[in-house]
Amino acid sequence: MALAWTSTTSTYSLTSGSYLLLVLLLLGLNSGICHGLGSFGFDIHHRFSDPVKQILGFEGLPEKGSVEYYVAMTHQDSIIRGRHLAASNNQSPAPLTFANGNDTLLINSLGFLYYANVSVGTPSVSYLVALDTGSDLFWLPCDCNNSTCETSLQTSSGQVVNFNIYSPNASSTSNKVSCNSSIYCDPNQCPSAKSDCAYSAVYLSNMSTSGILVEDVLHLITDDVQSKVVDAPITLGCGKNETGIFLNGFAPNGLLGLDLGNISVPSTIARKGLGPNSFSMCFGSDGTGRINFGDNGTLEQKETSFTVQPSFPVYNISITQINVGVNVSKMEFTAIFDSGTSFTQLRDPVYTFISKTFNSQVTEK
């Protein structure tokens, strides 16, 4: 693809009432584009532009986008974190993050998605999961072999990376959910109230996961110098059967849903009183980023409201204007903000406006 996203930082701030706010904070990290007062937008850089060439030119690291590259990056981050001496803050409860750290990684070879290293169960086992603001369920490949889930991956350099596979039997804190206790069970596969709660989730592009719902703990820590342990009881999908590109390098080691649905990890954290109903994700220009739960953002941040339909609780925002260099168009439409979709999709007339005005203003080949 010819486009690469850079310089975009987003904070989602969900208040507990009916007013749900989306907060977008833009960092002009490496471009000269100005965001006018009271407006915000995204910078798009051509794949071969200087900012992107700078980003891709990482020396002394394995090939950018490879799994080894991100293992090296998280290792480097852990070292930096070890030396971290940030001042501990005052009254407000500290935000939470994953016990393995708050890093998120954009992994091109795994479907151009943002991943995080999460740990679940007792003893704790870690998984490299995709972060998806477009769905609610957190599922892990579970009690499966390579015929129904992806158990390993061969990197471009030929190295084989084995993934951890979750097993309720191997975790002393896991409990199977029974059919009578969750609205998320598939009624067609619930012969009696006592049966295991079967779930099945189908995503765009014809991929799916199915299995049973279990309860276990997601290991979190406070995102401050104390790094206090917080074990969040959550419901997750034990994904016994994945189909489609889930078997082909897209979220091969599980998916963590972040939308407004009740079963999602942020909703669960808030419902259990472990933190406010908000989370933030920051996407850095080099593909690395941060996630934390209970971050309210800052007072200076720009905000826009969500239109929430309970039947499809995604982050639906209204866009009122598009600026492409000198061209300004007041076009109103809604769009969903979905970290689990790799590329931006726009309908006409928006698409035509952007492509025409972009092409008319580009002078270089």
Ligand SMILES: *[C@@H]1O[C@H](CO)[C@@H](O)[C@H](O)[C@H]1NC(C)=O
């Ligand atoms: C995830 O974190 C664990 C614990 O720190 C570490 O052992 C593992 O290598 C990490 N996995 C990846 C893919 O970074």
Ligand SMILES: *[C@@H]1O[C@H](CO)[C@@H](O)[C@H](O)[C@H]1NC(C)=O
């Ligand atoms: C979270 O990210 C910040 C950098 O923004 C880093 O200094 C801090 O150590 C990280 N905390 C954890 C728990 O990973």
Ligand SMILES: *[C@@H]1O[C@H](CO)[C@@H](O)[C@H](O)[C@H]1NC(C)=O
């Ligand atoms: C995979 O697991 C299924 C069900 O447990 C089993 O029938 C099958 O033989 C296994 N296949 C391999 C290659 O291990």
Ligand SMILES: *[C@@H]1O[C@H](CO)[C@@H](O)[C@H](O)[C@H]1NC(C)=O
């Ligand atoms: C799945 O695993 C079995 C047993 O380890 C192996 O023989 C087979 O080649 C694997 N299949 C794939 C598609 O990787």
Ligand SMILES: *[C@@H]1O[C@H](CO)[C@@H](O)[C@H](O)[C@H]1NC(C)=O
């Ligand atoms: C888990 O444990 C139960 C009860 O001991 C057993 O029936 C089942 O086969 C085990 N499942 C796996 C995947 O080991």
Ligand SMILES: *[C@@H]1O[C@H](CO)[C@@H](O)[C@H](O)[C@H]1NC(C)=O
């Ligand atoms: C569901 O059924 C299980 C097993 O029969 C029982 O222990 C549990 O209390 C029931 N839960 C609800 C909400 O009825």
Ligand SMILES: *[C@@H]1O[C@H](CO)[C@@H](O)[C@H](O)[C@H]1NC(C)=O
């Ligand atoms: C969707 O996936 C199923 C199972 O993998 C396959 O049989 C079906 O043909 C696919 N449909 C489309 C529209 O790709």
Ligand SMILES: *[C@@H]1O[C@H](CO)[C@@H](O)[C@H](O)[C@H]1NC(C)=O
């Ligand atoms: C896995 O799910 C697909 C799609 O629902 C289904 O066609 C297939 O039979 C399932 N495979 C197994 C082993 O359950």
Ligand SMILES: *[C@@H]1O[C@H](CO)[C@@H](O)[C@H](O)[C@H]1NC(C)=O
């Ligand atoms: C989510 O939970 C709230 C409060 O418990 C409930 O009113 C609402 O109906 C639930 N929504 C869904 C989609 O289950």
Ligand SMILES: *[C@@H]1O[C@H](CO)[C@@H](O)[C@H](O)[C@H]1NC(C)=O
């Ligand atoms: C975030 O805002 C909520 C409601 O306004 C408040 O209860 C909470 O303490 C705030 N959390 C942080 C970390 O500032």
Ligand SMILES: *[C@@H]1O[C@H](CO)[C@@H](O)[C@H](O)[C@H]1NC(C)=O
């Ligand atoms: C977003 O909200 C608008 C109403 O404001 C609605 O027409 C549209 O269908 C919603 N989009 C999605 C994907 O839910």
Ligand SMILES: *[C@@H]1O[C@H](CO)[C@@H](O)[C@H](O)[C@H]1NC(C)=O
């Ligand atoms: C973009 O702006 C230029 C210069 O003002 C103008 O000539 C052109 O018609 C505009 N294009 C569109 C699609 O509005």
